[in-house]
Amino acid sequence: MTFCFGFRIFAFSFEYNNNKMLKVPLKEICEIRFGYYNKAAEKGKYNYIQANYFNDNGLLINDPTSFINLEKKDEGHILEDGDVLFISKGFRYFAWCYRNNFGPAVASAIFFVIRPDKTKVIPEYLVAFFNTPKHQEFFKQFGVGSSIPSIRKAELAEVNFPLLPFESQKKVVEFQQLFIKDFELSKSLLQYKSDLYQSVISKILK
Numbered sequence: 001m002t003f004c005f006g007f008r009i010f011a012f013s014f015e016y017n018n019n020k021m022l023k024v025p026l027k028e029i030c031e032i033r034f035g036y037y038n039k040a041a042e043k044g045k046y047n048y049i050q051a052n053y054f055n056d057n058g059l060l061i062n063d064p065t066s067f068i069n070l071e072k073k074d075e076g077h078i079l080e081d082g083d084v085l086f087i088s089k090g091f092r093y094f095a096w097c098y099r100n101n102f103g104p105a106v107a108s109a110i111f112f113v114i115r116p117d118k119t120k121v122i123p124e125y126l127v128a129f130f131n132t133p134k135h136q137e138f139f140k141q142f143g144v145g146s147s148i149p150s151i152r153k154a155e156l157a158e159v160n161f162p163l164l165p166f167e168s169q170k171k172v173v174e175f176q177q178l179f180i181k182d183f184e185l186s187k188s189l190l191q192y193k194s195d196l197y198q199s200v201i202s203k204i205l206k
Contacts, residue, residue, distance in 0.1 A: 021163070021164060022162075022164075023160040023161065023162055023163065024160070024161055024163050025157065025158050025159065025160060025161070026114075026156060026158070026159045026160075026161050027157035027158065029116060029117050029120045029121050029161065029163065030084075030114045030116045030117065030126070031114070032112055032113070032114050032115075033112070034111075034112060034113070034153070035049075035077070035085070035088075035106075035107035035108050035109045035111040035112070035113055036068075036070075036074065036077040036106050036107065036108065036109060040066035040068060040108075041067050041068060041069070042065075042067065043067055044069045045067070045068075045069050045104065046068050046069070046104045046105055046106045047064040047067060047068075047102065047103055047104065047105040047106070048067055048105070048106055049064070049066075049079075049085065049098075049106065050066050050108050050110070051087055051110050054094060056092050056094060057094065057131060058095055058096045058127065058130075058131050059096075060096070064103070066108075068106055070106065077107070077113075078104065078105070078106060079098045079104075079105045079106065079107060080115065081098070081099055081100045082097065082098070082099070082116065082118060082123040083097075083098045083107075083113055083114065083115050084098070084113075084114040084116065084123050084127055084130075085097075085098060085107050085111040085112070085113060086112045086114055086130055086156075087111055087112075088110060088111060088150055088151050088156075089110060089148055089149065089150035089151070090110070090148065090149065090150075091140075093140065094130065094131055095114075095126065095127045095129075095130035095131055096127065097124050097126075097127045112151075112153065112156060114126065120163065121161075121163065121169065122166070122169045122170065122173055124177075125164075125169040125170075125172050125173055126161075127176070128172050128173065128176045129161060129162065139151055
């Protein structure tokens with residue numbers, strides 16, 4: 001699996017670097033708004049998505065534990081399939097794509113909710129853009145000098161986004177999914193080795 005993944009990295013990098021890339025301001029292909037601010041509850045109609053649900057790679061590591069109810073006037077904050085959440089403040093920046101199988105949800109105020117024009121950009125491709133180390137470091141520069149760094153909505157809207165052709169976007173997403181599978185497999189293997197070691201050493205030291 002790792003050899004296959006490494007070969008795909010080489011092949012994908014060659015093809016990606018040979019694409020002609022159009023760069024456009026994010027505001028031209030996305031609607032950007034703030035997440036919803038309210039007090040979380042232990043029970044509620046909607047999952048209230050928090051930053052601690054994710055690791056630094058934007059992968060879910062915790063099951064939902066925060067919930068919320070909404071008044072009619074606030075139902076515009078309910079997430080739609082394909083909305084991208086991007087953390088707006090703090091010392092780590094990552095993005096995650098919401099899909100309906102997560103369950104009805106609302107993003108907390110620490111996130112920007114980015115709704116891409118799906119005729120122009122695949123949501124998971126947008127996530128891949130935000131989660132590269134290069135762009136994470138770029139976003140950190142916005143908050144330099146602040147005690148709690150934060151990104152302004154106007155700054156985010158002007159960020160130049162590499163708008164590849166749709167077929168190339170699909171390949172980026174496929175490559176991203178391959179990485180996630182490889183990452184999860186490696187994590188499971190390490191856990192298995194750790195459990196095996198603990199089991200053996202416990203028997204030896206009985």
